[in-house]
Each structure stands twice: as structure tokens, then as C-alpha cells.
Amino acid sequence: MKSNQTASLSPRKRPTQLRATLTVSAILDATAYLLKDRGYERLTTNAIAELAGFSVGTLYQYFPNRESLIAELRHRHHQEVHAAMQRAAELNEGVNFEMSVKNIVAANVRVHAADPELHYLLSERYANIAFELNKNEPRFYMVKPKHNLIEKLLVRDGVLSSHHARTKGQVCTDIVISLTHAANKSGMSQFTETNLVDEIVCAVMGYLGRAGAAFNDEKTEGAVV
Amino acid sequence: MKSNQTASLSPRKRPTQLRATLTVSAILDATAYLLKDRGYERLTTNAIAELAGFSVGTLYQYFPNRESLIAELRHRHHQEVHAAMQRAAELNEGVNFEMSVKNIVAANVRVHAADPELHYLLSERYANIAFELNKNEPRFYMVKPKHNLIEKLLVRDGVLSSHHARTKGQVCTDIVISLTHAANKSGMSQFTETNLVDEIVCAVMGYLGRAGAAFNDEKTEGAVV
Amino acid sequence: MKSNQTASLSPRKRPTQLRATLTVSAILDATAYLLKDRGYERLTTNAIAELAGFSVGTLYQYFPNRESLIAELRHRHHQEVHAAMQRAAELNEGVNFEMSVKNIVAANVRVHAADPELHYLLSERYANIAFELNKNEPRFYMVKPKHNLIEKLLVRDGVLSSHHARTKGQVCTDIVISLTHAANKSGMSQFTETNLVDEIVCAVMGYLGRAGAAFNDEKTEGAVV
Amino acid sequence: MKSNQTASLSPRKRPTQLRATLTVSAILDATAYLLKDRGYERLTTNAIAELAGFSVGTLYQYFPNRESLIAELRHRHHQEVHAAMQRAAELNEGVNFEMSVKNIVAANVRVHAADPELHYLLSERYANIAFELNKNEPRFYMVKPKHNLIEKLLVRDGVLSSHHARTKGQVCTDIVISLTHAANKSGMSQFTETNLVDEIVCAVMGYLGRAGAAFNDEKTEGAVV
DNA sequence: AATGAATGAGAATTCATTCAT
DNA sequence: CATGAATGAATTCTCATTCAT
Structure with a gap:
């Protein structure tokens, strides 16, 4: 776990292609699901990505850090x-x-x-x-x-x-x-x-x-x- | 990070001596202070112990785990x-x-x-x-x-x-x-x-x-x- | 890999016990060895700790980050x-x-x-x-x-x-x-x-x-x- | 991060058209600039491509890997x-x-x-x-x-x-x-x-x-x- | 009672590289 | 030729908890 002090909270890049838009939605849906399921404390970016059907890397293309998902x-x-x-x-x-x-x-x-x-x-x-x-x-x-x-x-x-x-x-x-x-x-x-x-x-x-x-x-x- | 599933939440041992009572109070005061200061997510047992003026070991003499402090x-x-x-x-x-x-x-x-x-x-x-x-x-x-x-x-x-x-x-x-x-x-x-x-x-x-x-x-x- | 911008470079805590002094030495020796062996780019804190015979956690008790070892x-x-x-x-x-x-x-x-x-x-x-x-x-x-x-x-x-x-x-x-x-x-x-x-x-x-x-x-x- | 052991270091394909020559130059200029600006350790192919005004994919058309740029x-x-x-x-x-x-x-x-x-x-x-x-x-x-x-x-x-x-x-x-x-x-x-x-x-x-x-x-x- | 050194599983995040379009 | 979305192994660093002294 690294610190996350000054990191921006706004999305990293706006998806331009349709595909990317869907990806972002899937990631946010997974985030919401898991947030309800286990709370922020136990919410991991790897779990989110997996549930969304993507790799962590993809998640981090659009969100600079865990907080920005919230x-x-x-x-x-x-x-x-x-x-x-x-x-x-x-x-x-x-x-x-x-x-x-x-x-x-x-x-x-x-x-x-x-x-x-x-x-x-x-x-x-x-x-x-x-x-x-x-x-x-x-x-x-x-x-x-x-x-x-x-x-x-x-x-x-x-x-x-x-x-x-x-x-x-x-x-x-x-x-x-x-x-x-x-x-x-x-x-x-x-x-x-x-x-x-x-x-x-x-x-x-x-x-x-x-x-x-x-x-x-x-x-x-x-x-x- | 160790798991915290089955651990008891009640204090480990009731302080019998006066000194110990003061120790426990100091630890709880420190917990309250830090809880307000940074929230449960960033609350660490080491920080609590340090603020209370004791070592982590002492904290764990009285409290089986982090949650039990809360x-x-x-x-x-x-x-x-x-x-x-x-x-x-x-x-x-x-x-x-x-x-x-x-x-x-x-x-x-x-x-x-x-x-x-x-x-x-x-x-x-x-x-x-x-x-x-x-x-x-x-x-x-x-x-x-x-x-x-x-x-x-x-x-x-x-x-x-x-x-x-x-x-x-x-x-x-x-x-x-x-x-x-x-x-x-x-x-x-x-x-x-x-x-x-x-x-x-x-x-x-x-x-x-x-x-x-x-x-x-x-x-x-x-x-x- | 996380960023390491503002992190302090000075050792985290000075070892007080003899045991800890030896630990720090072992870690620095391992660092020197591996630095020569593979260069800073491929120098990992896990490898250092392992070679020194300790866990990473121990390393991070004394050094706030990889650079501070150097x-x-x-x-x-x-x-x-x-x-x-x-x-x-x-x-x-x-x-x-x-x-x-x-x-x-x-x-x-x-x-x-x-x-x-x-x-x-x-x-x-x-x-x-x-x-x-x-x-x-x-x-x-x-x-x-x-x-x-x-x-x-x-x-x-x-x-x-x-x-x-x-x-x-x-x-x-x-x-x-x-x-x-x-x-x-x-x-x-x-x-x-x-x-x-x-x-x-x-x-x-x-x-x-x-x-x-x-x-x-x-x-x-x-x-x- | 993929391994970079056996990869060739020579440019992937020599640019034949004028346009491609300019592309390669732009990429190398960007590489030089960023190398000076942040050192090899923090030099990323994505940053190079962006600064050069191309996408990473284009970079990899001409250079098989990061080292080959150097x-x-x-x-x-x-x-x-x-x-x-x-x-x-x-x-x-x-x-x-x-x-x-x-x-x-x-x-x-x-x-x-x-x-x-x-x-x-x-x-x-x-x-x-x-x-x-x-x-x-x-x-x-x-x-x-x-x-x-x-x-x-x-x-x-x-x-x-x-x-x-x-x-x-x-x-x-x-x-x-x-x-x-x-x-x-x-x-x-x-x-x-x-x-x-x-x-x-x-x-x-x-x-x-x-x-x-x-x-x-x-x-x-x-x-x- | 108190200490503090040691542990290590686990989580966040990066970035070189590929490939379908 | 060019694009940029997607990949995922690799790495840094944290922190609750134990235990020998």
C-alpha cells in the first residue's frame, strides 16, 4: 500500500473510443458492486478489474488511483x-x-x-x-x-x-x-x-x-x- | 497484515494495577484522538502506541487487535x-x-x-x-x-x-x-x-x-x- | 512501482539495540553486493532483504525507501x-x-x-x-x-x-x-x-x-x- | 513490464519514406530530451511517443524496445x-x-x-x-x-x-x-x-x-x- | 509490565509491449 | 503507416501482530 496524498482524483483520460467507454462503465459497475459487498477497506483494484473482466492495467489507464474510482x-x-x-x-x-x-x-x-x-x-x-x-x-x-x-x-x-x-x-x-x-x-x-x-x-x-x-x-x- | 476474522473483540486482560489502568486510558485516548484525526482507515496500532507513549507490545497486552480498540x-x-x-x-x-x-x-x-x-x-x-x-x-x-x-x-x-x-x-x-x-x-x-x-x-x-x-x-x- | 518524490532519504530510525545495528549492516552489505551485481535499476528491496536474511518489513523499519539505501x-x-x-x-x-x-x-x-x-x-x-x-x-x-x-x-x-x-x-x-x-x-x-x-x-x-x-x-x- | 533480455537493439526497420524519416527523428529527439530531463530510469516509451506527437504503436514500428532508442x-x-x-x-x-x-x-x-x-x-x-x-x-x-x-x-x-x-x-x-x-x-x-x-x-x-x-x-x- | 525487532501476506501502481482496427 | 486500448508481471511499501528479551 503506497500513500496517495497529492494524487489527482479526476479520471486520468476520457475514453475516446466506444470500446473504452464501455470499459470504464464496466469498471465503475464492478466498483459499486464490490464497494457494497465488502466496503472500501477491503476493496482492491485487482478485484475490481477482475470482476470487470479487465486487467488492472486497464483500470489504471482511466483512473489514477483507487480513490478516484469512488x-x-x-x-x-x-x-x-x-x-x-x-x-x-x-x-x-x-x-x-x-x-x-x-x-x-x-x-x-x-x-x-x-x-x-x-x-x-x-x-x-x-x-x-x-x-x-x-x-x-x-x-x-x-x-x-x-x-x-x-x-x-x-x-x-x-x-x-x-x-x-x-x-x-x-x-x-x-x-x-x-x-x-x-x-x-x-x-x-x-x-x-x-x-x-x-x-x-x-x-x-x-x-x-x-x-x-x-x-x-x-x-x-x-x-x- | 494479519487476518482479523475470528479474533475476539473484548479486551485481552482487565488491568488490575493502577498503572495498568492508566496505560489503558492513555491508549484509548490516543485511539480516539487519532481516529478523529485520520479516520479508521489510516489508524495504525503503532501510531496509537507511540502517541500514548508506549510500545506496540504493550498495546497488545491489553487489546487483542485493532478492532477491539474501537x-x-x-x-x-x-x-x-x-x-x-x-x-x-x-x-x-x-x-x-x-x-x-x-x-x-x-x-x-x-x-x-x-x-x-x-x-x-x-x-x-x-x-x-x-x-x-x-x-x-x-x-x-x-x-x-x-x-x-x-x-x-x-x-x-x-x-x-x-x-x-x-x-x-x-x-x-x-x-x-x-x-x-x-x-x-x-x-x-x-x-x-x-x-x-x-x-x-x-x-x-x-x-x-x-x-x-x-x-x-x-x-x-x-x-x- | 510507486512514485518516490518527496520521501525522506535519511534512515527511518536509528537502531538502538545491538541486534538492530547488525541488521542494518547486513542490509547495507547486501545492498552493496547487489548494486554491484546488477545495478540500481535491477536492485529490488525484496532481493536485498532476502540476501541479508531478513524480511522486507525489517528493511523498511530502517529505510523509508529504496533510494535511502543508496x-x-x-x-x-x-x-x-x-x-x-x-x-x-x-x-x-x-x-x-x-x-x-x-x-x-x-x-x-x-x-x-x-x-x-x-x-x-x-x-x-x-x-x-x-x-x-x-x-x-x-x-x-x-x-x-x-x-x-x-x-x-x-x-x-x-x-x-x-x-x-x-x-x-x-x-x-x-x-x-x-x-x-x-x-x-x-x-x-x-x-x-x-x-x-x-x-x-x-x-x-x-x-x-x-x-x-x-x-x-x-x-x-x-x-x- | 516485459523482459528485455534477448531483444535486438538495432532499429526494427529503416524508414524508407521521407515521412518515416521525420517520424524517427522526432522520436529520437523526444528521447534525448526526456533522457536529459528525467534520466533513463524514468524514461517511458509512452512519454516519448506523446512528446514526439505519435502513439506508442508508431514508436514500436521502428524500435523493438526501449533500449534500442538509447x-x-x-x-x-x-x-x-x-x-x-x-x-x-x-x-x-x-x-x-x-x-x-x-x-x-x-x-x-x-x-x-x-x-x-x-x-x-x-x-x-x-x-x-x-x-x-x-x-x-x-x-x-x-x-x-x-x-x-x-x-x-x-x-x-x-x-x-x-x-x-x-x-x-x-x-x-x-x-x-x-x-x-x-x-x-x-x-x-x-x-x-x-x-x-x-x-x-x-x-x-x-x-x-x-x-x-x-x-x-x-x-x-x-x-x- | 514493557519493549521493539522481526515478520510477511497483501495491496497499489507502473510501464514495456502487443495487436486488432 | 498509425492508433491507442489492453495486458500483467514485477516492484515498492504497509501494518497488524508476535515473541524473545
Whole structure:
């Protein structure tokens, strides 16, 4: 095991031929599989290459080191989350507050449901592995204050004074994310996807009601999800 | 690197002399420090021993392997949480529902505040390291269904039918734990301890209100915290 | 093969026990043997450890990387050269110019004769391997201007104006060193040690004579070597 | 890394088309550049190909392996030295001994001056890389006994008995080569080319004078350089 | 109780070389 | 002629663990 301090985390070379693109995909798929199967600690580049059906050398043509595999995996995952959130935000035009929250929550749950374990590993368990990556890449993600969707809704619908929207919005986001994650961790088994969404929306709305929010739900058309 | 499959996780020998007790403490302190400093992946027994001021050999006199260090650290941490919860439960006798919840939340927040990072590492990040330990040791911890304190309160106060208490209680516990953790992760900076407790209680009560709970708060005396 | 850019070149830990001292010696001996046998390019740490009768791990307890072995070997070699030159310089007190030159040349030749090949490898062939070492360590070595022994003699004996002493002294040193090395490279076979010394002294004196030096050799007693 | 034992060192195919000639030149230029930049140890065929603006595959169309690149580089270099020495030898017809020596020295210095570092690397530092090459190809080079030009002069002019000419001639050649190299290594900065030639001639003549040579310089015409 | 030298399996990474396109 | 994806043996280096002193 050698050190990996200053090594770049971005892919070494972008595949130009179709063949290479497939190779990279196969390697990332194998990485994801093994990451779930045995964790980062026991994840070896040789095992990844073998499972992907290539030699280690090939792996290292595209990835400068082990960490960069995680980085790329997370990058791709973030792309998906980003896209889902973008879509949810677009659907929320002209929709009332609770429905809007529901749309966001549903999008979040659904995107997690695709591969809960992988999501958990990439964004919680191994959150600090290869985290330097994407430092300056634009991230449209619920978590980031700049992109706090619920805060935006609170402001949009005048549910809370913009003074309170920041903090409360953050708490709401924490509730959404952590309940989603909590469900993930227990394997989603106790809830159907719909139930889970309802529970989470319920928690958010309950919290806001208690916290002094005034909902004026005149716009009721256009429920989505 | 030797294998670590079947090795026991419990400390090798309990220190009998005072000197040995101090040695063990020094080693565990060093472990905690380095765990926070570089994570479990980069945590080496030699580094721990050196920081503690002993040789590796000494470390291995008391701990059969690397994992057992984490196990013992977590064990000690759980003792503290256990004690805090025990105390909160005792204080709750004759106290109404909301206050009881508040007591539990406050105890939870306070116990996390001592060393948020270590707590996070032991119970989230490295939750699966050395988890076999204490398999049959009694654990009194919020998380465990058996010991779900809020569920017990729900039943005690007839707030929800025992039929619903299980699920809702779990969601409440998730809310408490995850909001506490979320605050931890952001360094507690945005909230005072009291504010945080209030927000969390607010979230829990709001959720339950929405979720159809009926609070009959005749017992109002004895608020704690 | 991993990179080795910023890694330190100094030994990792000084052996404290006698056993460890012997281990280090054995490792360095093996390194020297294999360096001569197959060159730096084909020198592997595993081979060194095996020949020394230890495991690689032991080697890496004392040396942080492959280069540091070369560095230490060169360091030890320089110590010897240093000592020999020191002795020659001391012997030169009250000795006339030519004899003084002869003493220096003889010391130089003798020190090279011990292990010509190793000397060649360390100071010529692999001169740029691990050269950062000893950057600030005092070196008393013919090569270094500060320690140019012949230049000092030229000044001492007024053989040349101090104006010319620097350049001519450097050329003389080059002659001594390079003829010694040249003899080394051809395995010393064509010369006995004495012949070689005579030839080199002859070259130096001839050069200086032609270059306009005025020898006043009143001090003739005390010839050494 | 594949083995490189039995592989031939001569270029794989001689370029026939103009384009191919340029390709080969580009590759060799890149090789020389990188050899100086990072040494043979860190010289990779991929880097060479990239710098030359071709793919590795193309490189391997013309060179069977990495060593053969060095071999060819050295071959071309030797061609130049050969030619220079040939010219010097021709100029020496009817020229007296000292002038003849000067011509040889000057030719040697000049040929080194073109690219001192590359010369040093090819003929000193990496002298044993790809040395099998040209085993039976005629080499007209100062170093080789067969071609020892100064020895020939010593015999030609009866300066020394042919008995002594061999050894003394070799020492002279060593002086010429090593002083030239020494100047190279220090970057030539301390001498102008003319000064250097003078110093070297001075050293050679001084040595021979001391060594009992009898110069009868009746042929004084035709000094060159 | 404490020491620290020794172990060695195991993991990351490189790079010369081939060959199908 | 040129390309560049793929190969995989070889090498460096780590670190948990043991054990003689």
C-alpha cells in the first residue's frame, strides 16, 4: 500500500473510443458492486478489474488511483440527484406549498430508492473518501444552502418571514434527508415508498405548523408525483 | 497484515494495577484522538502506541487487535449514553408527554455535545467496525427498538394506540437522532443547545400532531432541563 | 512501482539495540553486493532483504525507501573518504609540495582501491540517485571547493599566486580524481597502486610546471606513503 | 513490464519514406530530451511517443524496445564523434606533436560542447545501457585502445618508445577525456572553449614531459584550430 | 509490565509491449 | 503507416501482530 496524498482524483483520460467507454462503465459497475459487498477497506483494484473482466492495467489507464474510482462514482451519483431535483423544482411551478414539498420529498426518496446502499456509502459512510473532488464543480443538491429547495419554497409562498426561512428551511431539509437516510439504512423494509413520502411530508409540515408557519394554500391545482 | 476474522473483540486482560489502568486510558485516548484525526482507515496500532507513549507490545497486552480498540471506545461511549438515558427516564416519572420528550431530547443532545465528532464516528461512520462486540451485552440505547424511549412514552401516555406506537415512535426517534447528528455535523454552530432542543421537540410534536396523536396533558408538574 | 518524490532519504530510525545495528549492516552489505551485481535499476528491496536474511518489513523499519539505501551507503563511503583525507592533511604538516601532493593522491587512491566498483557506482554512475541527502551535512571531500586540498597546498607553499590557485587547483583535483576513477574503471589491472600514484603525481606536477608554477622545495623531510 | 533480455537493439526497420524519416527523428529527439530531463530510469516509451506527437504503436514500428532508442541515439552520437576525430586525424598530417595533440583535444572539446549533457549521459552515466549494440560495428572513438589517437601520435613522432606508448597514451587519453568531462559537468562555465583546450593540452604535455618524453618538433607547419 | 525487532501476506501502481482496427 | 486500448508481471511499501528479551 503506497500513500496517495497529492494524487489527482479526476479520471486520468476520457475514453475516446466506444470500446473504452464501455470499459470504464464496466469498471465503475464492478466498483459499486464490490464497494457494497465488502466496503472500501477491503476493496482492491485487482478485484475490481477482475470482476470487470479487465486487467488492472486497464483500470489504471482511466483512473489514477483507487480513490478516484469512488470520486467518479459519487460524481455520477450526484449528477442523477441533481437532475432529479432540477426536475422536481420545475414541476413545482404553480403548485401549492405542501404539494411542492411533497414533490421534492418524493424526488429525493425515489432517487435514493434506486440504490439506497450505494447512496449511503457514497454520501455518508465514505463521505470523506475522495471528497476533494468536484470542489468547484457546480452542485445542485438539496443539502447545499445555496440550493436549499425548501427554503426557497418557504420564501416563495410567504410561509415564513424570510428572516426565519433560512434556519427552519435547513431543519426541514435535515428532516427530509435524515428520514430518507434512516429508512435507507433499515433497508426501506418498513415503509412502502408512498408511506415514507407521506410520513416525511407529515413531519415537515408538522414541524412548520408548530414553528409558526402560515399556509395560504390558494393554489391547489397541479399536484404532481 | 494479519487476518482479523475470528479474533475476539473484548479486551485481552482487565488491568488490575493502577498503572495498568492508566496505560489503558492513555491508549484509548490516543485511539480516539487519532481516529478523529485520520479516520479508521489510516489508524495504525503503532501510531496509537507511540502517541500514548508506549510500545506496540504493550498495546497488545491489553487489546487483542485493532478492532477491539474501537469496540472498547464504543463500549465506554455507550456506557455514558446509557447512563444519561437512564437518568432521563427516571426524571420522566410523573411528567407529561411533551416534557418527557424534551427531557429525552435534551439528554441526547447533551451527551452528543461532549464529543460530537467521536460520537458520530463511533455510531455512524464506523458503525459496522467491531460491531460484533457486546452482541449479548445489554444495551440501553435510544436506537434499539427494545429501548425506544419515545415509543414507550407513546404507550405510557396513550397518545397513540400501541398499534401505531411502534412505527411512529421509530420515526420520532429517527427525527431526534438525525437532527442531533445533523447539528453535530455542522458543528453545532447554528444553534445554542437550548434552541436545538426546542427545534427538535417542535419537530417531534409537530409530526405527532399531524400524525393524529391525542395528547392529554393532565400531568404537567415536574418539567426538567 | 510507486512514485518516490518527496520521501525522506535519511534512515527511518536509528537502531538502538545491538541486534538492530547488525541488521542494518547486513542490509547495507547486501545492498552493496547487489548494486554491484546488477545495478540500481535491477536492485529490488525484496532481493536485498532476502540476501541479508531478513524480511522486507525489517528493511523498511530502517529505510523509508529504496533510494535511502543508496543514500546511506554513500554517506558511509563519504565518511571513509573524509577520514582518509583528514589523515593525509595532517600528515602533510612540514612536508614539501610534491610529497604533500603525493600523500593526498595516495590517500585518494588507497581509499578507492578498497572497493573501486562501489565507489564508482556511488559517486559517478548513480551520482544523481538520492543526491539530496546530506545537503547540509559537513563534507570534507576533495571535490568540494571549500575543501580543495591541492588548492590549499598551492597557497600554502606559494607555488602559484592565490589568484591562479583556484582554477589550477581545481584542474589538479580533476586530474587526480579522474585518473583514479579511470584506473578504477579499467579494474586497476594495468597499474600497481604505487605506479598509479606515481603516474598521477607526475601528471599533476607536469601540469603545474607547464602552467608556470615555481616550486621551492626546501622542506624535504618527512615524506610519507 | 516485459523482459528485455534477448531483444535486438538495432532499429526494427529503416524508414524508407521521407515521412518515416521525420517520424524517427522526432522520436529520437523526444528521447534525448526526456533522457536529459528525467534520466533513463524514468524514461517511458509512452512519454516519448506523446512528446514526439505519435502513439506508442508508431514508436514500436521502428524500435523493438526501449533500449534500442538509447542504442540508436548513441550510435548517431558516435557517428559525429567519429567524423570529428577522423577530420582531426586528417588535419594532423605533417603537423608537429603538440599541435597534433591540440587538434585532437580541440575536436574532442568541440564535439562535447554541442550537447555536453547528452554526451555525458550516453557515454558515462548510461554507458552500460544497450551496450551490446554494435558489438561488431567498427567504432572509431578516442576511448578505444585500437583507436587511441594520442598513442598513435606518440609512436608516429617517436616521442616515447613504443614500449611505453601504450600506457602513457592511455593516461593521456584519460586526461583529455576526463578533463573535458569534468568541464562538462560543471557546465563549462569556468572556461571558454579555448582556455579549456589550452589547459588540457598543458596537462597532457606536462605529464609527458615529466614522464620522460623527448619532443623533436621539427615539423611546425600547419597548426589547426 | 514493557519493549521493539522481526515478520510477511497483501495491496497499489507502473510501464514495456502487443495487436486488432 | 498509425492508433491507442489492453495486458500483467514485477516492484515498492504497509501494518497488524508476535515473541524473545
